[in-house]
Amino acid sequence: MMINRILKNFGAVVFSIVVHAALLGLLVFSFDWQPEKKSLASTPNIVKAVAVDASKVQAELDKLKRADDRKKKKEKDRVAKLRKEENALRKKRAAEEKRLAKLKKKRQAEEKQRKAEEKKLATLKKQQADLEKKRLADEKKRQAEKARQAKLKKQQDAIKKKQALEKKKQALAKKKREAERRQRQKELAEQLAAEEQAREDKLAKSEREKYQVLIRQKIERNWLKPPGELKGLLSVVNIRLIPGGDVIDASIIRTSGNLVYDRSVERAALKASPLPLPKNATIAAQLYNINLEFRAE
Numbered sequence: 001m002m003i004n005r006i007l008k009n010f011g012a013v014v015f016s017i018v019v020h021a022a023l024l025g026l027l028v029f030s031f032d033w034q035p036e037k038k039s040l041a042s043t044p045n046i047v048k049a050v051a052v053d054a055s056k057v058q059a060e061l062d063k064l065k066r067a068d069d070r071k072k073k074k075e076k077d078r079v080a081k082l083r084k085e086e087n088a089l090r091k092k093r094a095a096e097e098k099r100l101a102k103l104k105k106k107r108q109a110e111e112k113q114r115k116a117e118e119k120k121l122a123t124l125k126k127q128q129a130d131l132e133k134k135r136l137a138d139e140k141k142r143q144a145e146k147a148r149q150a151k152l153k154k155q156q157d158a159i160k161k162k163q164a165l166e167k168k169k170q171a172l173a174k175k176k177r178e179a180e181r182r183q184r185q186k187e188l189a190e191q192l193a194a195e196e197q198a199r200e201d202k203l204a205k206s207e208r209e210k211y212q213v214l215i216r217q218k219i220e221r222n223w224l225k226p227p228g229e230l231k232g233l234l235s236v237v238n239i240r241l242i243p244g245g246d247v248i249d250a251s252i253i254r255t256s257g258n259l260v261y262d263r264s265v266e267r268a269a270l271k272a273s274p275l276p277l278p279k280n281a282t283i284a285a286q287l288y289n290i291n292l293e294f295r296a297e
Contacts, residue, residue, distance in 0.1 A: 207283050214276045215239075216292055223268035223294070226260045230296035233258055235265045241288045243281075245274035253291060265294045 236254035241247055250269035252262045269292075277284040 204280075204283050204286070207278050207280065208286055211276060211278050211283075211287055212290065212292070215272075215287070215290070218275055219268050219272040219292070219294075222271040224264060225296065226258075226264050230258070230261060233261050233296040235262050235294050236291055237265050237269055237294065238289070238291050239269050239275075241275060241277070241290075243277075243284070243288075245277045247273035247275060256296075261296070268294075 233256040234254075235252055235256040238249075238251050238253045239247060240249040247270055250266045252266060255262050277287060
């Protein structure tokens with residue numbers, strides 16, 4: 001402990017010794033060795049020399065102190081650097097020990113896992129061998145079943161082929177019967193339609209003729225025949241109607257040769273408006289444009 005303290009203050013001790021030695025040297029050189037007979041005139045020179053020497057000593061002391069300070073700082077920096085390096089080395093060593101411990105633990109875990117995998121692999125190989133044995137037995141059984149199924153399929157295909165032929169034959173027969181039935185229905189429907197159309201045409205013709213007579217009768221009731229000999233005269237008038245029976249036009253399309261007679265027919269058709277029409281719109285539409293003959297008796 002004492003040695004450490006001495007080493008720690010070694011610079012200060014050296015500095016103190018140097019300072020005391022310098023002071024001692026100055027005292028020795030500045031001491032007056034001449035006899036007292038020396039003149040007082042030399043005294044100022046002695047004081048000046050002492051003053052100069054003291055400044056040099058102070059400068060030297062300052063220089064030594066600075067050097068000592070630099071040395072102390074350098075030593076302090078070196079010690080700090082050593083401590084820093086030591087701490088870094090300690091941390092590095094601790095980290096390395098930790099890494100090695102972790103690596104060891106990892107290797108132990110890997111070894112444990114490897115043994116477990118080897119055990120698992122051995123078990124798996126045994127299972128695969130058992131499965132292969134079972135697969136071979138199943139394959140043999142499957143081949144036997146396949147042969148049986150093939151034989152059965154062949155029999156079934158023969159039956160299906162026979163059934164398909166029978167079904168096709170039945171389908172063709174059914175199709176023929178259906179075609180014949182549709183043809184009979186079509187012919188019957190056409191016959192009924194024709195009969196219905198004939199009946200409607202007959203009724204329409206009868207209704208149309210009926211209203212032509214009614215129209216003629218109403219026009220004749222409104223016809224003022226001109227005086228004179230009219231016997232044998234014949235005019236054909238075209239009459240156009242609108243729904244409701246109103247006459248919109250009446251014009252002679254075949255003249256009788258007597259203009260007065262023709263004009264009387266036209267006036268009678270216009271005067272008879274509205275003319276009677278059937279309630280059936282289809283038949284009524286057939287009477288919107290008609291030609292009527294008017295013969296003088």
